[in-house]
Amino acid sequence: MASAEAVAAVVEAGGAHVPGLMRDLEERLATIAQSHGPTLGEHAGATIAAGGKRLRPLLVFVAAGPDPAGRDAALRAAVAVELVHSATLVHDDVLDAAVLRRGRPTVVASAGRSIATATGDLLFSRAFAELAGGGTVDPVRVLSDASSALVQGELLQREDAWKLQTTRERYLRRCDLKTARLFRAACELGALAGGGKVALLGEFGERIGLAFQILDDVLDVSGPAERTGKHRGTDLLDGTVTLPLILARERDPELERLDLRAVRTPEQAEGVCDAIAATGALGAAREEALAMVADAKADLPCLPEPSQQAALELVADSVVDRYS
Amino acid sequence: MASAEAVAAVVEAGGAHVPGLMRDLEERLATIAQSHGPTLGEHAGATIAAGGKRLRPLLVFVAAGPDPAGRDAALRAAVAVELVHSATLVHDDVLDAAVLRRGRPTVVASAGRSIATATGDLLFSRAFAELAGGGTVDPVRVLSDASSALVQGELLQREDAWKLQTTRERYLRRCDLKTARLFRAACELGALAGGGKVALLGEFGERIGLAFQILDDVLDVSGPAERTGKHRGTDLLDGTVTLPLILARERDPELERLDLRAVRTPEQAEGVCDAIAATGALGAAREEALAMVADAKADLPCLPEPSQQAALELVADSVVDRYS
Numbered sequence: 001m002a003s004a005e006a007v008a009a010v011v012e013a014g015g016a017h018v019p020g021l022m023r024d025l026e027e028r029l030a031t032i033a034q035s036h037g038p039t040l041g042e043h044a045g046a047t048i049a050a051g052g053k054r055l056r057p058l059l060v061f062v063a064a065g066p067d068p069a070g071r072d073a074a075l076r077a078a079v080a081v082e083l084v085h086s087a088t089l090v091h092d093d094v095l096d097a098a099v100l101r102r103g104r105p106t107v108v109a110s111a112g113r114s115i116a117t118a119t120g121d122l123l124f125s126r127a128f129a130e131l132a133g134g135g136t137v138d139p140v141r142v143l144s145d146a147s148s149a150l151v152q153g154e155l156l157q158r159e160d161a162w163k164l165q166t167t168r169e170r171y172l173r174r175c176d177l178k179t180a181r182l183f184r185a186a187c188e189l190g191a192l193a194g195g196g197k198v199a200l201l202g203e204f205g206e207r208i209g210l211a212f213q214i215l216d217d218v219l220d221v222s223g224p225a226e227r228t229g230k231h232r233g234t235d236l237l238d239g240t241v242t243l244p245l246i247l248a249r250e251r252d253p254e255l256e257r258l259d260l261r262a263v264r265t266p267e268q269a270e271g272v273c274d275a276i277a278a279t280g281a282l283g284a285a286r287e288e289a290l291a292m293v294a295d296a297k298a299d300l301p302c303l304p305e306p307s308q309q310a311a312l313e314l315v316a317d318s319v320v321d322r323y324s
Numbered sequence: 325m326a327s328a329e330a331v332a333a334v335v336e337a338g339g340a341h342v343p344g345l346m347r348d349l350e351e352r353l354a355t356i357a358q359s360h361g362p363t364l365g366e367h368a369g370a371t372i373a374a375g376g377k378r379l380r381p382l383l384v385f386v387a388a389g390p391d392p393a394g395r396d397a398a399l400r401a402a403v404a405v406e407l408v409h410s411a412t413l414v415h416d417d418v419l420d421a422a423v424l425r426r427g428r429p430t431v432v433a434s435a436g437r438s439i440a441t442a443t444g445d446l447l448f449s450r451a452f453a454e455l456a457g458g459g460t461v462d463p464v465r466v467l468s469d470a471s472s473a474l475v476q477g478e479l480l481q482r483e484d485a486w487k488l489q490t491t492r493e494r495y496l497r498r499c500d501l502k503t504a505r506l507f508r509a510a511c512e513l514g515a516l517a518g519g520g521k522v523a524l525l526g527e528f529g530e531r532i533g534l535a536f537q538i539l540d541d542v543l544d545v546s547g548p549a550e551r552t553g554k555h556r557g558t559d560l561l562d563g564t565v566t567l568p569l570i571l572a573r574e575r576d577p578e579l580e581r582l583d584l585r586a587v588r589t590p591e592q593a594e595g596v597c598d599a600i601a602a603t604g605a606l607g608a609a610r611e612e613a614l615a616m617v618a619d620a621k622a623d624l625p626c627l628p629e630p631s632q633q634a635a636l637e638l639v640a641d642s643v644v645d646r647y648s
Contacts, residue, residue, distance in 0.1 A: 036472065036475075036476055037476060037479075037480075039479060039483060040475075040476065040479060087445075088445075091441055091445060094437075094441065095437060095438045095441055113418075113419060114419045114478075114479075114482045115479065115482070117415055117418065117419055117441065118475050118478055118479045118482075120445075121411075121412075121415060121444075121448070121471070121474075121475045122472055122475040122476070124445070124448055124449075124471075125448075125468050125469075125471040125472040125475060126468070126472060128452045128464055128467075128468040129464075129465060129468035129469060129472065131461075131464070132461050132462075132464035132465035132468055133465065134461070135461055136461060137455075137456050137458070137459055137460060137461045137464065138456075140452055140453075140455070140456035140461065140464050141453060141456035141457065143452075144449050144450070144452040144453035144456055145453060147445070147448075147449040148360065148446055148449040148450060148453065150445075151360075151364075151442050151445045151446040151449060152360055152361060152364065152446070154438075154442055155361075155363060155364060155438075155439065155442045158438045158439070158442075159363060
């Protein structure tokens with residue numbers, strides 16, 4: 001999803017409050033990055049910039065709705081959610097010894113493990129400080145639960161690495177923990193800020209978060225590299241078993257016997273991607289994700305504001321659009 | 325400081341509420357460690373156990389005072405402070421690739437960097453969840469500020485590594501950020517829980533935290549190894565310049581010309597420790613710390629409860645006692 005397009009579409013649908021908030025978000029993130037000395041300023045800034053599309057803050061703003069009374073709380077929540085997201089990216093990069101993220105050098109590559117770990121810890125701390133400044137405690141509970149889930153999801157992924165027999169259920173649990181729970185938190189925090197339906201919006205967020213992760217995993221197999229900015233099959237090279245491979249394994253006996261540890265070069269990984277695609281598993285995985293998005297949208301008519309419903313539908317569609 | 329002795333002394337001085345809270349603290353920490361699956365349970369449990377003396381929780385309890393109305397908030401605060409302390413230990417061990425802490429294998433040594441980093445992130449998250457459960461937001465602000473300071477202090481230490489010319493002011497700033505601010509937070513959180521004087525108790529905590537760090541740094545030079553459980557001069561081997569060396573450098577031209585990077589073996593480090601001790605710098609550094617403890621105690625007569633004053637004086641003394 002290109003943020004500018006999604007934001008424009010959301011604004012069109014009745015989210016006139018969103019562009020101002022998105023600008024304030026960037027300003028606030030930049031200020032936070034610069035507030036802890038030059039070293040952290042440089043690297044926290046780079047990490048926040050690498051976060052990219054600001055999909056989670058957008059969810060907060062749309063879930064909060066246009067009431068000016070909730071503006072400050074929505075902005076704090078959006079900042080906090082993006083800081084937690086950025087913190088996990090920088091720690092993931094440390095663990096993966098990643099060199100590039102979105103075409104820029106990672107903090108761990110440019111400044112080393114110490115500074116990268118410290119940068120992540122600082123961003124975590126500032127996320128909670130941001131929420132505390134709002135004066136109510138419920139948002140802190142929501143975000144700390146989501147960030148605990150994130151860590152558990154990350155760990156589950158590492159525990160299951162290289163396990164070809166990973167089940168669909170276990171894969172979905174991992175996606176829920178490492179991705180969907182923060183989407184849920186973004187929507188719940190927006191609902192808390194705007195006085196909206198917390199449970200309904202949270203459920204919506206969790207479903208589109210799950211769809212987002214599945215589609216991201218499909219994209220890693222389907223490519224092409226020009227669109228994702230990386231080779232196909234990076235998950236395979238990390239030993240991460242995702243839904244396309246889980247579904248393909250059931251359809252192709254060759255893949256059922258695959259030795260994941262023998263997949264070592266980008267060329268070998270692309271070969272396995274081709275074998276997965278040949279089974280039709282990519283379309284099947286995409287269908288699962290689209291069904292989740294449809295489920296997510298199905299509850300929205302219960303919202304009192306038609307304009308909020310329309311804006312949320314557009315955000316849900318934008319999760320899907322990048323793969324159409 | 326041996327916790328059992330310090331607790332006994334505090335109880336004697338009028339802290340009858342403390343032992344029950346210390347027991348509840350251990351129970352609650354164990355429950356949290358076990359609540360996130362077997363992998364994290366094992367390693368979070370090991371990390372929390374490695375935290376050791378529970379000096380920060382003890383500060384929370386004594387600063388909170390005996391009023392049962394503040395009991396729940398004090399317990400939450402103590403748990404949260406200890407979780408943040410544990411999180412920083414496990415991340416420090418990752419960065420230092422440390423093998424042992426207090427004679428036990430570190431998480432990074434027994435489970436690798438991924439699990440250790442995740443364990444630290446989880447402990448951070450649970451600290452804020454614990455405070456959020458208390459229903460008020462001020463504690464979240466206090467703890468998130470302290471944990472941001474901790475990260476900045478850790479980073480300052482790494483930035484200044486191998487810099488023999490580190491000034492006293494810069495050293496004290498580092499100690500304040502990496503140690504004293506969490507002591508301050510412990511006292512402030514206790515004061516918030518017990519309805520006490522937040523600013524006065526916070527100041528007290530910061531001063532004894534600073535003294536604690538200086539004395540810890542003295543102990544690294546003075547040894548003996550049987551008491552600290554490690555060789556003398558480990559800071560020198562890490563390139564960490566502390567107050568004893570800063571003071572000794574001004575007294576001994578040989579040390580002024582020391583090439584820190586040439587100090588590579590435990591034997592060489594012990595040789596430098598001997599040279600530092602010979603200048604009398606250890607006594608001078610100890611004096612500075614004792615003066616800070618005296619300053620900290622000087623404000624305590626403003627407290628309305630003489631028994632709380634006595635208990636806090638004992639905690640302050642216990643920081644000093646381990647070096648007497």
